[in-house]
Amino acid sequence: MVSVPVAGSGRARRGEGEAMKAAIVTRFGSHWSIEIGEAPKPVPAAGELLVRVRAATVNRTDCGELRHPLIERLITRGQPRRTILGLDFAGEVEAVGDGVTAFAPGDRVFGMNPRSRPGAQADYICLPESGAVAAIPAAIPFDQAPVCEGAYYASGTINAFALGPGDEILIYGASGAIGAAAVQLARDRGARVVAVVDGQHVELTRRLGADRVIDRTTPEFTGMTERFGFVLDAVGKLPVRKWRRLLKPEGRFAVTDLGPWWQDAPFLLWSAIRRSPRVSVPLPARGSAPGFVRFLADRMAEGRFRAAVDRVYKLDEIAEAYRFVQTGQKAGIVVIEIPAG
Numbered sequence: 472m473v474s475v476p477v478a479g480s481g482r483a484r485r486g487e488g489e490a491m492k493a494a495i496v497t498r499f500g501s502h503w504s505i506e507i508g509e510a511p512k513p514v515p516a517a518g519e520l521l522v523r524v525r526a527a528t529v530n531r532t533d534c535g536e537l538r539h540p541l542i543e544r545l546i547t548r549g550q551p552r553r554t555i556l557g558l559d560f561a562g563e564v565e566a567v568g569d570g571v572t573a574f575a576p577g578d579r580v581f582g583m584n585p586r587s588r589p590g591a592q593a594d595y596i597c598l599p600e601s602g603a604v605a606a607i608p609a610a611i612p613f614d615q616a617p618v619c620e621g622a623y624y625a626s627g628t629i630n631a632f633a634l635g636p637g638d639e640i641l642i643y644g645a646s647g648a649i650g651a652a653a654v655q656l657a658r659d660r661g662a663r664v665v666a667v668v669d670g671q672h673v674e675l676t677r678r679l680g681a682d683r684v685i686d687r688t689t690p691e692f693t694g695m696t697e698r699f700g701f702v703l704d705a706v707g708k709l710p711v712r713k714w715r716r717l718l719k720p721e722g723r724f725a726v727t728d729l730g731p732w733w734q735d736a737p738f739l740l741w742s743a744i745r746r747s748p749r750v751s752v753p754l755p756a757r758g759s760a761p762g763f764v765r766f767l768a769d770r771m772a773e774g775r776f777r778a779a780v781d782r783v784y785k786l787d788e789i790a791e792a793y794r795f796v797q798t799g800q801k802a803g804i805v806v807i808e809i810p811a812g
């Protein structure tokens with residue numbers, strides 16, 4: 472078992488001798504560089520919550536952080552590289568620091584752990600009560616609650632498009648974490664959703680509320696002649712010639728990933744130069760994460776947003792979870808279960 476000092480907190484005080492179980496990055500690279508070990512249990516500083524994590528996820532952002540720690544360091548403005556990853560969490564507040572008023576021990580909470588701190592693939596995290604954290608709606612179990620990250624990035628596009636009743640959006644890759652969330656967020660705003668997925672994910676995507684679901688391997692999609700006002704490529708795999716054919720002349724195209732050949736980069740650049748919204752990678756507004764998590768909690772409580780869970784792994788199996796997520800073939804989220812006590 473590895474035992475590594477936790478890099479990347481900078482704020483939470485250390486656990487005064489207590490240790491916790493965590494998935495530790497022993498060296499950066501791939502799924503083979505994650506090992507289960509011990510790390511200091513954090514102690515909540517003033518204004519912070521200590522959360523006993525019950526469910527986390529492994530997502531594409533974690534995989535990117537594992538593979539490209541230097542890029543991650545730029546994103547987090549020079550913070551030390553983290554040795555515990557994990558953005559999404561769901562768990563129970565175990566203790567609170569001085570001055571905390573919004574939460575109390577025993578509260579069930581979920582949200583997104585700041586990237587500048589040790590991540591949620593561990594028994595415990597500390598995060599500010601003013602951060603991206605909200606109460607889990609009563610009917611939602613822990614393993615259905617760590618859903619924020621994909622939804623947060625999906626909201627960047629759905630909000631930028633300002634979708635509403637009467638609008639129609641085509642979402643390509645609608646079964647991924649971002650795509651599955653985008654389907655629900657677009658429907659929530661009253662837009663009509665045409666979702667494009669692989670045949671094996673047609674039923675799932677229908678259950679998420681898409682108005683029309685198309686198997687991307689069939690002539691219904693390969694020979695499609697309809698045009699749309701809004702197209703989201705939620706996985707960065709749509710060939711340029713295809714999205715240009717799907718888009719109305721005044722339509723808007725968004726993509727979440729530039730793809731292996733950066734095929735959309737020239738179009739993004741041209742739109743940026745012309746100050747046109749036609750092609751974009753819409754990111755959520757800076758500082759909007761806490762409000763977004765509360766928004767999502769309300770939608771989950773009303774049954775208007777739910778997790779699409781592909782696989783559930785134990786913390787001890789997390790390297791295998793990374794391996795699976797790295798294939799780029801998961802549908803929705805991959806959950807890491809962390810049993811209590």
Ligand SMILES: NC(=O)c1ccc[n+]([C@@H]2O[C@H](COP(=O)([O-])OP(=O)(O)OC[C@H]3O[C@@H](n4cnc5c(N)ncnc54)[C@H](OP(=O)(O)O)[C@@H]3O)[C@@H](O)[C@H]2O)c1
Binds near residue numbers: 531624668726728802
């Ligand atoms: N912009 C940002 O800030 C940001 C943030 C996070 C992630 N990302 C990026 O956004 C992308 C999507 O993230 P995610 O977490 O939603 O991904 P994900 O959950 O890993 O997406 C998996 C889905 O991609 C689809 N897919 C796989 N290969 C495909 C292919 N050749 N053609 C069409 N679809 C294919 C599959 O759906 P079907 O089998 O049903 O087709 C699968 O369900 C990733 O590239 C990620 O790096 C961007």
